[in-house]
Amino acid sequence: MSGEFRTIRELGADIRAGRLSPLLLAEACMKRLETVGRALNAVVTVTRERALEQARRAERELAAGHDRGPLHGIPYGAKDLLATSGGIPTTWGAAPFRDRCFDEDATVIQRLEDAGAVLVAKLAMVEFAGGMGYRQPNASFTGPGISPWAADAWSGGSSSGSGSAVGAGLVPFAIGSETWGSILGPATYCGATGLRPTYGRVSRHGAMALCWTLDKLGPLALTADDCGLVLEAIAGADPRDATAAARAYRYERPSADARFRFAVVRGTVDASEPAVRDGLRAALERLREVGTIEEITLPDRPYEAMARIILWAEGASAFDRLIEGGVIDGLTAPEDRVTPYARDAILAKDYLRALRLRGVVAREIDSVLSQFDAIVGPSRGTAGPRLGAEFRSAIRGSFPDVLGAIGNAAGLPAIGVPCGFAPDGLPIGMQFLGRAWDENTVLAAAYAWQARTDFHRQWPV
Amino acid sequence: MTEEADILFALIRARYAARLDAGQLEELRKAVEGIVRDVATLRAATIPEDAEPGQPFTPFRAVP
Numbered sequence: 001m002s003g004e005f006r007t008i009r010e011l012g013a014d015i016r017a018g019r020l021s022p023l024l025l026a027e028a029c030m031k032r033l034e035t036v037g038r039a040l041n042a043v044v045t046v047t048r049e050r051a052l053e054q055a056r057r058a059e060r061e062l063a064a065g066h067d068r069g070p071l072h073g074i075p076y077g078a079k080d081l082l083a084t085s086g087g088i089p090t091t092w093g094a095a096p097f098r099d100r101c102f103d104e105d106a107t108v109i110q111r112l113e114d115a116g117a118v119l120v121a122k123l124a125m126v127e128f129a130g131g132m133g134y135r136q137p138n139a140s141f142t143g144p145g146i147s148p149w150a151a152d153a154w155s156g157g158s159s160s161g162s163g164s165a166v167g168a169g170l171v172p173f174a175i176g177s178e179t180w181g182s183i184l185g186p187a188t189y190c191g192a193t194g195l196r197p198t199y200g201r202v203s204r205h206g207a208m209a210l211c212w213t214l215d216k217l218g219p220l221a222l223t224a225d226d227c228g229l230v231l232e233a234i235a236g237a238d239p240r241d242a243t244a245a246a247r248a249y250r251y252e253r254p255s256a257d258a259r260f261r262f263a264v265v266r267g268t269v270d271a272s273e274p275a276v277r278d279g280l281r282a283a284l285e286r287l288r289e290v291g292t293i294e295e296i297t298l299p300d301r302p303y304e305a306m307a308r309i310i311l312w313a314e315g316a317s318a319f320d321r322l323i324e325g326g327v328i329d330g331l332t333a334p335e336d337r338v339t340p341y342a343r344d345a346i347l348a349k350d351y352l353r354a355l356r357l358r359g360v361v362a363r364e365i366d367s368v369l370s371q372f373d374a375i376v377g378p379s380r381g382t383a384g385p386r387l388g389a390e391f392r393s394a395i396r397g398s399f400p401d402v403l404g405a406i407g408n409a410a411g412l413p414a415i416g417v418p419c420g421f422a423p424d425g426l427p428i429g430m431q432f433l434g435r436a437w438d439e440n441t442v443l444a445a446a447y448a449w450q451a452r453t454d455f456h457r458q459w460p461v
Numbered sequence: 462m463t464e465e466a467d468i469l470f471a472l473i474r475a476r477y478a479a480r481l482d483a484g485q486l487e488e489l490r491k492a493v494e495g496i497v498r499d500v501a502t503l504r505a506a507t508i509p510e511d512a513e514p515g516q517p518f519t520p521f522r523a524v525p
Binding site for chain 1: 488512517
């Protein structure tokens, strides 16, 4: 009756065939979340009461022939920056908010409920989604997120628990958020598949705001196919989020035989750590089975500085009350209690300059992408940072991430997929970056990749 | 430390020094230097005069 490492489609088929009970599936997930999940520092709250109620309802409805679709009866976890009603705390990963509750559900939580999914846990995250500038893994009141692949390796952030819970087979999917790297990073380090949708594809209502023009919500799952199923359930306009676009989204299950035109930005693979670089080169050779790969050069722009200034300026305003009011003194990471004050150094004119440049970059990159199906590159240039040590990050300017800066600043969709292993056994990842609103294209590319490889079917022991 | 970083750090020190110790102030100084470096890179980039910031502001009017 276990749902370990089984995809949404596989679980759904078993549920509909009467071989699997949503109630027992939810129970099994919660049991592992309480044991393995706690050991990985991946869990804030196991939402037992709500899960059992939703699972029982799913059983009743499916037995009565009322099928809400592919997520009906499927357990999931939500990053703990998504508001949940019913006395379930929403902590934002921050000790000062460990008991804070909201009266309503975030739109994403509500949409998943409407789709019949079963919320089994609120998952751990870096405090304030990393918006205070953390530089080492111990930056959450639940402890540093641990990768299911090694007890001394970081799960990545800021969607730490979402990555660990999926990578360890504790839930079939989880919801994470990305401002810059917070879905693709944990997906990479935990060996999961993570989809960052186009900015505005998914309502942010009820989600903690870090950067109003950069924040996106998206799924982490075992496969690209599952990410598509989840995206369809959570996408769409929302009167409570003016940036949620009215564009309809329907996931189309791709063909494994589709062919693609890929681009690789010169220098992005070589800029990765040697362990990642070598694995990526091998993956790119393999990727030629599904398409052509052309090396390209992008216009010379300060992509990372642009993204950083937008992130820090908006974050300073979003958390102004917490910073000025001294709430940050109660945070876990010592650096998170200090560096936010530095953002007062960003002048309004420079923030606006970054926003103006972003518009230019968005047009330039769309022109490039119009000639390809996707840009391919590392989903993370580093492999498995160790607990107890500082990690390198583009957000702090200590490691390059041109694709992450462009993709997030321009609001473009990307999917990160496992593509190999570093010599120390930790997973590495590759991303497909697409045009705005073209999630189905990057999903199709990832689907074709996963139809030919088994990196996403190798589990940690 | 550039003159601009010096001036901006002085502003931040004036606002927040009472909350911070010497080590934290030094960390803050480095963070300000990083911001000033990023901003200098941004200012050096050519942007068309007609490039707008693309903020999604819309006038509000309650119904009716």
